[in-house]
Amino acid sequence: MMEFMEGSHAVAHAVKYCRPQVIAAYPITPQTHIVEALADMVANCHLDAEYITVESEFSALSACLGASAAGSRVYSATTSQGLALMFEVCFNCAGMRIPVVMSIVNRALGAPLSIWNDQQDSISLRDSGWLQFYAEDNQEATDLHYLAYKVAEDRNILLPAFVCFDGFILSHTYEPVDMLNQDQVDSFLPPYSPVQRLDSEDPMSFGLFASPDYYTEFRYQIDKALKDATKKISLAGKEFGEMFGRDYSEMVEAYRMDDADCALVAMGSICGTVKDAIDEMRKDGKKVGLLKLRTFRPFPEKEVRKALLGVSRVAVLDKNISLGAKGAVALEVKDALYGSMIPVFDYIIALGGRDVRKKDIRSVVDLAEKGKGDLFYGLRQEVLE
Amino acid sequence: MTAAELIAVAAFAGGVFAQAFPAFGVERRGAPVQAFVRFDNQKVRLRSQVYEPDYIIVQDSSLIRDVNVFQGLKQGGIVIVNTEKAISYPIPPGVKVITIDATSIALKHLGLPITNTTLMGAFAAASREIGLQALEGAIRQRFSGELADKNVAAAREAYEHVKGVS
Numbered sequence: 400m401m402e403f404m405e406g407s408h409a410v411a412h413a414v415k416y417c418r419p420q421v422i423a424a425y426p427i428t429p430q431t432h433i434v435e436a437l438a439d440m441v442a443n444c445h446l447d448a449e450y451i452t453v454e455s456e457f458s459a460l461s462a463c464l465g466a467s468a469a470g471s472r473v474y475s476a477t478t479s480q481g482l483a484l485m486f487e488v489c490f491n492c493a494g495m496r497i498p499v500v501m502s503i504v505n506r507a508l509g510a511p512l513s514i515w516n517d518q519q520d521s522i523s524l525r526d527s528g529w530l531q532f533y534a535e536d537n538q539e540a541t542d543l544h545y546l547a548y549k550v551a552e553d554r555n556i557l558l559p560a561f562v563c564f565d566g567f568i569l570s571h572t573y574e575p576v577d578m579l580n581q582d583q584v585d586s587f588l589p590p591y592s593p594v595q596r597l598d599s600e601d602p603m604s605f606g607l608f609a610s611p612d613y614y615t616e617f618r619y620q621i622d623k624a625l626k627d628a629t630k631k632i633s634l635a636g637k638e639f640g641e642m643f644g645r646d647y648s649e650m651v652e653a654y655r656m657d658d659a660d661c662a663l664v665a666m667g668s669i670c671g672t673v674k675d676a677i678d679e680m681r682k683d684g685k686k687v688g689l690l691k692l693r694t695f696r697p698f699p700e701k702e703v704r705k706a707l708l709g710v711s712r713v714a715v716l717d718k719n720i721s722l723g724a725k726g727a728v729a730l731e732v733k734d735a736l737y738g739s740m741i742p743v744f745d746y747i748i749a750l751g752g753r754d755v756r757k758k759d760i761r762s763v764v765d766l767a768e769k770g771k772g773d774l775f776y777g778l779r780q781e782v783l784e
Numbered sequence: 785m786t787a788a789e790l791i792a793v794a795a796f797a798g799g800v801f802a803q804a805f806p807a808f809g810v811e812r813r814g815a816p817v818q819a820f821v822r823f824d825n826q827k828v829r830l831r832s833q834v835y836e837p838d839y840i841i842v843q844d845s846s847l848i849r850d851v852n853v854f855q856g857l858k859q860g861g862i863v864i865v866n867t868e869k870a871i872s873y874p875i876p877p878g879v880k881v882i883t884i885d886a887t888s889i890a891l892k893h894l895g896l897p898i899t900n901t902t903l904m905g906a907f908a909a910a911s912r913e914i915g916l917q918a919l920e921g922a923i924r925q926r927f928s929g930e931l932a933d934k935n936v937a938a939a940r941e942a943y944e945h946v947k948g949v950s
Contacts, residue, residue, distance in 0.1 A: 405789075568831050572803060573803065668831050669831065671831050674829050754832050755831075
């Protein structure tokens with residue numbers, strides 16, 4: 400049913416329908432509305448879950464790790480500095496094959512302190528072994544939670560998942576969302592059935608010491624599971640589409656790419672603005688398209704290569720920077736296109752909440768046409784002097 | 785933000801796509817804040833702030849001294865200002881300004897100088913973008929019981945007032 404809701408509340412309801420048994424989270428702007436709503440639901444007996452209040456994000460994810468190891472479906476949400484504090488536990492979740500699902504309400508990392516949006520936080524956990532989904536709008540922000548649990552808990556995957564959506568830009572925006580109901584979600588997402596769990600009747604250990612004879616094989620298996628998730632995401636996304644009409648079988652979405660000369664590549668809420676800008680540019684005769692990435696880990700290398708072969712140039716919009724190198728998305732896109740000779744230009748944009756307008760997207764396309772790229776877009780020279 | 789949210793809820797109830805969001809700042813009561821609303825017959829995909837509005841609602845007229853609230857307003861645009869006084873500052877050409885003493889109306893009905901629902905009523909009458917029924921529905925969705933009744937009464941008075949002068 401179409402409902403007009405704030406993004407955070409839509410996500411909180413989606414999480415409720417996933418029937419998490421244990422929730423542990425520490426409030427931090429702009430994630431707060433989600434965990435407040437879930438705490439309310441638990442306190443008012445609308446959600447049968449254990450809500451563990453903790454003193455830090457490190458403890459929040461540690462509590463989730465323990466509860467998941469004991470066989471529960473778990474949930475957390477965080478952002479920015481909170482995610483940074485979880486760094487160690489993030490790697491442990493992936494290494495112990497713990498299918499936590501966590502919302503990342505994307506926000507810039509300090510210093511300097513910024514409460515505003517970019518995607519540096521989740522991108523900085525790129526190598527941690529978590530699945531990473533990115534939502535364009537609040538519809539995707541809700542739907543991707545159902546998908547994330549389904550894939551994360553798959554017996555052949557068993558990896559944790561981030562569902563990333565842009566802080567404030569989506570989390571604090573009211574817009575229509577087609578909310579599934581409990582029965583619909585139940586029919587898509589069965590209860591979590593762990594392969595192994597902590598059980599005093601049948602004791603076992605998770606995350607033990609690995610000598611050099613074993614460590615590499617553990618890492619290989621995590622990497623293999625994450626790559627295998629490509630297929631699972633596609634299957635689960637197809638099933639979701641058949642059941643509810645929104646197909647997520649592709650990890651990328653091509654917008655007006657058929658005859659595109661210049662392809663923009665982006666993730667998250669900026670894609671909506673890009674689509675509107677493309678419609679305007681198309682009216683002016685410019686052949687521009689968008690390749691939206693809905694999944695960043697596993698990276699949909701084949702889909703990206705297939706979609707971009709044939710364009711004359713690629714302009715990547717990166718709301719992050721791997722300092723000392725390039726934006727993380729551009730690095731992956733270049734890798735996917737290796738050997739093709741298609742120029743890939745990187746634009747670091749929308750950091751720390753700087754607003755992006757349609758005219759900015761047009762400027763990026765103009766820069767790419769002039770062969771100017773690999774730069775911070777819209778730098779204010781007067782601030783630098 | 786509450787006013788923006790309520791306007792968007794009412795517009796959505798009226799059958800159009802809507803989007804409402806705050807200009808994200810350090811949110812604390814009493815600080816100058818901005819919020820934006822878009823509505824369209826198609827899904828609203830654009831995420832940038834609104835730079836060229838059709839309508840502007842000024843909740844606190846004392847801000848006009850510090851902020852150019854008319855910036856970007858389209859030709860033929862409407863500005864609704866909450867003030868008990870006549871407008872004494874220059875109004876750009878091609879702009880219609882409607883003043884309403886929303887604070888007094890809010891005080892009368894709610895006992896508090898919270899003008900969201902009052903200005904929403906004024907906006908509905910001035911813009912004709914949302915109907916009185918959708919407006920009432922949005923208020924009753926957000927508030928309940930006596931508080932909803934009081935807010936509806938405030939919105940109605942503002943609606944009738946603006947309808948009378950515009």
